[in-house]
Amino acid sequence: GAVVSQHPSWVICKSGTSVKIECRSLDFQATTMFWYRQFPKQSLMLMATSNEGSKATYEQGVEKDKFLINHASLTLSTLTVTSAHPEDSSFYICSASRLAGDNEQFFGPGTRLTVL
Amino acid sequence: DAKTTQPPSMDCAEGRAANLPCNHSTISGNEYVYWYRQIHSQGPQYIIHGLKNNETNEMASLIITEDRKSSTLILPHATLRDTAVYYCIVLFSGGYNKLIFGAGTRLAVHP
Numbered sequence: 001g002a003v004v005s006q007h008p009s010w011v012i013c014k015s016g017t018s019v020k021i022e023c024r025s026l027d028f029q030a031t032t033m034f035w036y037r038q039f040p041k042q043s044l045m046l047m048a049t050s051n052e053g054s055k056a057t058y059e060q061g062v063e064k065d066k067f068l069i070n071h072a073s074l075t076l077s078t079l080t081v082t083s084a085h086p087e088d089s090s091f092y093i094c095s096a097s098r099l100a101g102d103n104e105q106f107f108g109p110g111t112r113l114t115v116l
Numbered sequence: 117d118a119k120t121t122q123p124p125s126m127d128c129a130e131g132r133a134a135n136l137p138c139n140h141s142t143i144s145g146n147e148y149v150y151w152y153r154q155i156h157s158q159g160p161q162y163i164i165h166g167l168k169n170n171e172t173n174e175m176a177s178l179i180i181t182e183d184r185k186s187s188t189l190i191l192p193h194a195t196l197r198d199t200a201v202y203y204c205i206v207l208f209s210g211g212y213n214k215l216i217f218g219a220g221t222r223l224a225v226h227p
Binding site: 004034036043044045046049091093095104105106107108109110112 | 150154157158159160161162165201203214215216217218219220
């Protein structure tokens with residue numbers, strides 16, 4: 001149980017285009033979902049936290065207009081990288097918590113974005 | 117959240133116990149110690165967590181010192197598949213909490 005999927009697993013796009021990444025909790029309802037970014041040989045960096053039906057809370061330094069997060073249901077959150085540039089190339093990972101106050105997060109397999 | 121300190125890398129022979137230390141000297145009384153690991157190019161995986169008592173599950177054991185300023189994650193019989201980066205994170209329990217990942221310990225299990 002507690003499986004989180006991401007789609008796509010990898011994507012290559014041209015500079016200036018937008019890319020949408022989906023994060024789904026397959027067998028549980030996720031009250032809270034998190035989005036992380038990870039550059040090569042670095043640790044995960046939290047980008048934003050989202051609760052179903054409300055606006056995401058972004059970490060300092062993360063541009064909310066560039067990284068659009070939608071958490072429309074208890075099983076789906078999407079991250080859209082708008083006007084992507086090569087410096088946005090990274091490994092994007094989502095996670096989900098089952099209950100409010102539950103610190104155990106279940107992570108998706110990640111999406112590798114390459115912007116040419 | 118309290119900051120944690122971990123060695124950057126460790127080696128372990130296959131079949132032996134891997135003991136991964138973590139210092140969290142500024143931990144407060146209501147903060148838990150969580151351990152996650154990340155195998156290369158995958159999402160992190162939850163391992164175990166504890167408050168002050170030692171904990172054990174099917175994956176590992178967590179030993180927390182009496183003063184709670186440090187802890188050790190023990191993989192009793194390491195396998196090659198345990199090669200990963202291990203993260204020790206301290207979290208306040210209550211409300212949804214942000215996992216702030218440090219650099220972690222890169223564990224290499226060798227034959």
